[in-house]
Amino acid sequence: MNPELTLTVRETGPGSSQELTGDQVAALVAVPDLVRLTPAPGGRWSVRGNQKVGLVRLRTRSGGTIHLSLRPKLGIRDLLFLLSYSSTDPWRPEPVTAATTDDLVPALADLLARTARRTLEGGVLHGYREVAEDLPLIRGRIRTTAQLRRTGLPLPISVQYDDHTPDIPENRILLAALYMAAHLPGVPHPTRLALRRLADRLPGVHRPHPGEPLPAWTRTRLNARYVPALRLAELLLSGRSIQPEGGAPTPADGFLLDLPKVFERFLTVTLGEALARHGIRCAPQDVHRLDEAQRASFRPDLVLYRGDGPVSVMDAKYTFLKVTAPPVEHLYQLLAYCTALGLSHGHLVYAATGAGTSSVDHVIRNSPVTITAHALNLNAPAAGILEQTAALAAGVATAALRLPALRR
Template identity: 45%
Template sequence: MTGVLRLTEHRPQRGVPLTTAQAALLTVSKLVTVTPEPGGDWCVTADREMVGSTRLSSAQTSIDLVITPKLPVRRLFFLLGHAQKGVEWHRHATNVEEHQELVPAIAHAFARMCESALNQGVLQGYRTVEESSTVLRGRLRTADQIRHRFGRPLPAEIRYDDHTVDIPENRLLLTAARKLLRERDLAPATRALLRRILVRLDGVSSLDPRQGLPTWSPSRLNARLQSPLRLAEIVLRSGSYEFEESPGLRADGLVLRMWQVFEDFVTRALTEALRSTGGRCLLQDRRFHLDHAETAQLRPDLVYEPPGAHSPGGVVDVKYKQVKGAGGNTGDLYQLLAYCTRLNLPEGHLVYAAGPGTATTRHHLHGGPGVTVHQHALNLDTEPDVLLTQVDTIATELRTPV
């Protein structure tokens, strides 16, 4: 097979002509499931809750893989932005609805937001520089001078603050723009905007891919850059990697884990909905164990503590999958039963990404005084305001137990 393998999330594609090396490469990537078919072709299914595009390569072969989300891109963009501290990317980025695939939409939105922010000028800031110099500037690093120069006055080991454009914020934007320019299927207008970003950020250095992303703090000065900066971090964190178990294999692209996007959206939206009533929401709470020896750790997605309380008042677990009808998913019910038993709660909440309607189903479980599990299914393919109203309903049930 040559060219691009295009798949849709959770939809098997049959009759795919792959070489044995390409099938092995796809299998090792764990992005898709590959099974042989009679006649020598293959069935490829994007069932690992991953979407985006990437180039998989090894010494023997390479293949470009594009996985389109089953959810419309404009809806996914809203989930992605809201999970990032409530950034309304779907409002900042025009024409996102024209893109059927995720990565071109992200590139377009990023380019438009950067253009708007950089039209107001390139942000400058102070960066601490440590170097050897024949001119004394800033402060002398006495210990390094003694260690490296053995009493010689020059060159001097100095430290100073330089006012420059080469600051973490600009380095993130530049590196993300360069990465997106390597993607295929971008519209010519998007490529032109991305190249304009590189010109605007002249004098800024790219980030080293072997090192972690630099930290930056939201402030009044970088307020106009915060939306594209958060999108740049997503682009760079979901990018290139090598396979530890298979040296020589490499992936380079932009792939999102849908379960993580959905979980981040639901927990953040619930936290915002509960904020007005006080109390606090703890995400991925690691304080509790199932056994007395504290070897079996529990990690519920969200634990709610009401105002003035020092113990849990509600627990939520988020599942990026469809409800299996009125009977529920037995394994998920077991999990919530364990959470409620350990946290001493009479009820808990399961939130699914899809199901038969959005009405809440209640399961009354056996054991002790009994535990009630509220099973919610969100309709993701709806307008943002309607979706957030669904989340508000769950928050109301969470803070006012039935």
């Protein structure tokens, strides 16, 4: 017997009570931090989200299948806006269609199909690639050293030439994403067909092998029309692996996004751009030392610099606060950052889904350090979210330039 189980779980919230077999529990815990499982009354299990979204298909040891849908708390349109800032070159996603507004993976697959179709309508991009091979005739330049090593007949001839080909990094990335999206669980059949037809328009392009690093590419005038499709393709490919790093492979496939990382990346890009206008540079994930012996290291999400010296520190928290004060452990964390960096002011930036934004100062008792907690309303329109980050950057810059540093 190969039972199938379908689970739909919100990224946050109380979760749901489920009757699970031992094999199903083992499959769910095989992917670290996928969901939170706790025993419930009656031999059941409470399944709660763990700030991840996507669609995952898990196979149990007994041959069964678990179809796990992890739904975001944000609307799909709002989440796509955050995802559009997943690189230092933000792209503007097309609006999602009414048929894909509830599920992230079908929405992304549909967006890739529509974006790739519009991209390839202008023709398949070609580029020059250096080729070295043996031919029965001379093409390009003779590879003299390789040719002189030959003995016997002079043919074939070892040559090197530039080939005008579609097999370039841009098309390889696009083909890999089209192929992967067509095989994701939960993608409607018409979208799968559209993705496969688009992949067929890239003959002669070699698809990167699973696990192989994506080829590097640089934005130029020639490939500018490819950029939206490539950014979306890279986003899909970045979430294709749900295997634990350094661990044994798990029988699972699908697409998974870690929302705290998405929120952190969004703030890094938007606040970095806004603070640059105030003469402040943002350094993400800088390594610093907490103790004098420099044995304990820490990596704040953002350290703000003016010139060579730090002027503030900031951490992104993808947490929807229900009370005014942040969790004590968050205040401890920022207090340690400020103390080690010699700063008198640090910032915590939280996600919010209610109307309005807020900034509350928390002056630490018997300490010169103030920690300000900010909340960004992620349900606001895209322009409104950018206005919030610009206002946050202006306030942070003003405070950073006004407050004194601690004695080092």
